[in-house]
Amino acid sequence: MLTISFIGSGNLAWHLAPALDNVGFIVKEVYSRNPKHAEALTERLYQAEVKATLDFSTSASSIFIIAVADDAIKEIAREIILPEEAILVHTSGSQPLSELQFAATTNLGVFYPLQTFTKSKKIDFKSIPVFIESNNEETSLALITLAKAVSNSVKKIGSEERKAMHVAAVFASNFTNHMLTISKDLMENNGLSFDWLKPLVLETINKGLSTNPKQAQTGPAMRGDLEVLDKHLEFLKEDEAVAEIYRLVSQHIIDQHAD
């Protein structure tokens, strides 16, 4: 059975390491810049121990998963000392495979689960699409074995496609969530409950995902109702940044639907 070490103990490692453990892989070691965080993650695992340095030369693991902030991957790839034949992967949507090119192994890959992770929220890994990239067939097979064990949806894609997907995911996830944040602030600043908007949000998302979001678009911008847009901008005038987002997104909706 494949034995795995984690470098990083953030939100992704927090969910991925136990998911691998639970399907029979052995997560042996967890390294983190902050040993307390590594310690907390090992407590979620059967056999894992905290690793204090990046010297894995005597490690029994065959796969090393870097799950750290994007800007720390390259440095870790340079510094990490690996046993022979080791496979080194990162888990980033935005970074190319080449981010690992100066590592002391020739078996390189990417293992990218497309989901938003928070430590406090349990998640079913089976439903998360996992995207695989690698620089040789053997690594590819190992990563596919790993991915299929935890996910029902495994695909091979290249670095450029993954970058496109990551940008798309920022709009679909980070920006939709930020629209909810702005909306909640507007409600609460006017003494209204954000709860009242929940049926609307759920229906919007269900409709957008089940049909086609462009066809499902509604609202004043979609209707080209400039009078309402002006009223809304007047209403938002004390928060310049939010007004500018309103103006820009509305204009883009108008332009798209004027085609």
Add this chain to the structure above:
Amino acid sequence: MLTISFIGSGNLAWHLAPALDNVGFIVKEVYSRNPKHAEALTERLYQAEVKATLDFSTSASSIFIIAVADDAIKEIAREIILPEEAILVHTSGSQPLSELQFAATTNLGVFYPLQTFTKSKKIDFKSIPVFIESNNEETSLALITLAKAVSNSVKKIGSEERKAMHVAAVFASNFTNHMLTISKDLMENNGLSFDWLKPLVLETINKGLSTNPKQAQTGPAMRGDLEVLDKHLEFLKEDEAVAEIYRLVSQHIIDQHAD
């Protein structure tokens, strides 16, 4: 039992009129600028007939619901001829009650169901919050009776609050949906399937609604990862409008989370 006439046969009337019909009210008449649209709506109703003009002087209805585009409400309120004691309401989130002030009745109100409606998509009216406003007690009671019959969530709010809520709803619904549209285009323009993002979107929305969207924010802007933001902007450089939305929303996330 209250008898009702509709002015307008768009997306809202399409769902509201049958919902009222189904709980025992009698929708008697449907007027639309386009008589074919009125005809199509009457076919969804038990007893309704198409009304060819705005002269309702001999109508048996006691409540007249204007469900038309926002910019047409005022003109209809001026033109409509009503029987004595009639209640006249509009259904707009963005327009004040005073939009009806030149109507030939003193019983004025607003009946605003907060939801996104499309004709082709069935919807459970019971779960839709309905917001009521009126200029006298009798009208208020009639509208509350109507609203409670079709919805489990009925609230009285004033025109200013309703406007704030409507702006918030644009962000929570129209703009989240537009983020999905941009995302889908990015995926498909790069040969990727939008379906792959669905688990991410559902998890994002569930998390944002069940906890607090501001606390649930993730992504490069939230982490202040300027290197990734630059890469994404570089990736988007051929679509200036989308790049500008990316820049502006990311900056707002950065500013909010730098507090």
